[in-house]
Amino acid sequence: MTDAPTPPRGPLSGIRVVDLSRLAPGPYCTMLLADLGAEVIVVGGGRAGVAIPEFSRGKTHIGLDLKAPAGRAALHALVKTADVLVEGFRPGVADRIGAGYAELSALNPRLVYCALTGFGQDGPRAKEAGHDITYLALSGVLGAMGPKDGPPEAPLNLVADFAGGSLMAAIGILAAVIEAKGSGKGQFIDAAMMDGSLSLMAMHWPLWRTPHWPARGDGLLGGGAPFYRSYACADGRFVAVGALERGFFESLWRTLGLGDPPDHMRRDLWPSIARTLAETFAGAPRDHWTALFAGTDACVAPVLAPDEVWSDPHVKARHPEAGAHAVPAVPRLSRTPAVAHALDLGDRTGEVLRAIGLSEGEIAAAAVPAEAGGRSGLDWPPELR
Structure with missing residues (x-):
């Protein structure tokens, strides 16, 4: 031994x-x-x-x-x-x-x-x-x-x-x-x-009350932008979308089969973009979307509950012997x-x-x-x- x-x-x-x-x-x-x-x-x-x-x-x-x-x-x-x-x-x-x-x-x-x-x-x-x-x-x-x-x-x-x-x-x-x-x-x-x-x-102070972040729950990162928020899926679970840059948004839109991507930085288009994404993601369960976006550069990920994290393939690959409290x-x-x-x-x-x-x-x-x-x-x- x-x-x-x-x-x-x-x-x-x-x-x-x-x-x-x-x-x-x-x-x-x-x-x-x-x-x-x-x-x-x-x-x-x-x-x-x-x-x-x-x-x-x-x-x-x-x-x-x-x-x-x-x-x-x-x-x-x-x-x-x-x-x-x-x-x-x-x-x-x-x-x-x-x-x-x-x-x-x-x-x-x-x-x-x-x-x-x-x-x-x-x-x-x-x-x-x-x-x-x-x-x-x-x-x-x-x-x-x-x-x-x-x-x-x-x-x-x-x-x-x-x-x-x-x-x-x-x-x-x-x-x-x-x-x-x-x-x-x-x-x-x-x-x-x-x-x-x-x-x-430090990064956020200058953005407050500007078009980038006009109020709580609004702006690019605060929840107002339809390409940086979470969406409900058919099974009641969620996906997180972080397609902030143009290339990521185009990948998101095309992977969903939605045709030519609109100009996602036009605020007047945000309501229609949000409706389209909400209706699309609601049409299938979360894990369907997880599989669809695997390997893409769309910045789409499943919103995992705490007890799901340790089964995620990436977490398992980096921490194969880890439990919930054992990761350095x-x-x-x-x-x-x-x-x-x-x-x-x-x-x-x-x-x-x-x-x-x-x-x-x-x-x-x-x-x-x-x-x-x-x-x-x-x-x-x-x-x-």
Whole structure:
């Protein structure tokens, strides 16, 4: 019996990340770092699992009582060995539990400290509660989404939480880690989901209230253009049409057997184009159209439900062994690829603290008390959120 091949070392191998974050953006950010080879140690406040297990692959979980001096001392000992710390508390909370930047950077001057919050560390809303939809509303993103004859619609929590939060924070962390390799100095990263959402709108600000995007639900990309929207099929499922450029539109029109393509950029023709496409797509089930457009340059694709994605031929070809939570969530690197590591939710407090030199007595004093083990998730009590 031969041993399984050893996965290649990721590009972040040798980087230790201490993760104090909860909810979604911080854990997703640190999962990306773990996929890239970083050692991620999640410091939780309980022993009953984690709030979002899907974001825990490749991570080591420990439980420290940060309300106790011994728990804080153990965190400080761990931070001395770390390159990065990520936290998602409201401003001021980390300071109260001995995990603020000033205190930790004094212990480890090369520490890259990322505070990932909704509104950032300053400003009138800095200490207010919020969720993805809150940051979308205040950054202009939500007001630009959804049909023109209905209320704005949020695209799950993908934009503010994950794109504006997790991904922007990961970029900041990577930049600071690279800089610290040369300077020997860490720094504080103020990553705000609202700021990230504002940045993601960079291309769209100039288009608002112009013929390209006159209002929500209108314009080339907002749902008004008949060649950039979804259409219902005979079986109640949908196809997505993205035939924006002339060549793509001509391919769409001719593949459907509709004759010579009209000038699709003439707005006065949009109603008739929309009617023709709607009637045509309604005449056959979705998978008929999927087969018809396969291999064409018409930018037509089936709208897949989440449980259909893993059966798609392209997804299966690129991720043949993947399940719904096992795809490395970063671009492919040719020499040091990302790896979706195994999920291990076990409590590794003892082994992690022994490895950094703590005694058994210190470990016992630092770990979360047994009676706290029933708390939901490796989660902080409400007063610390």
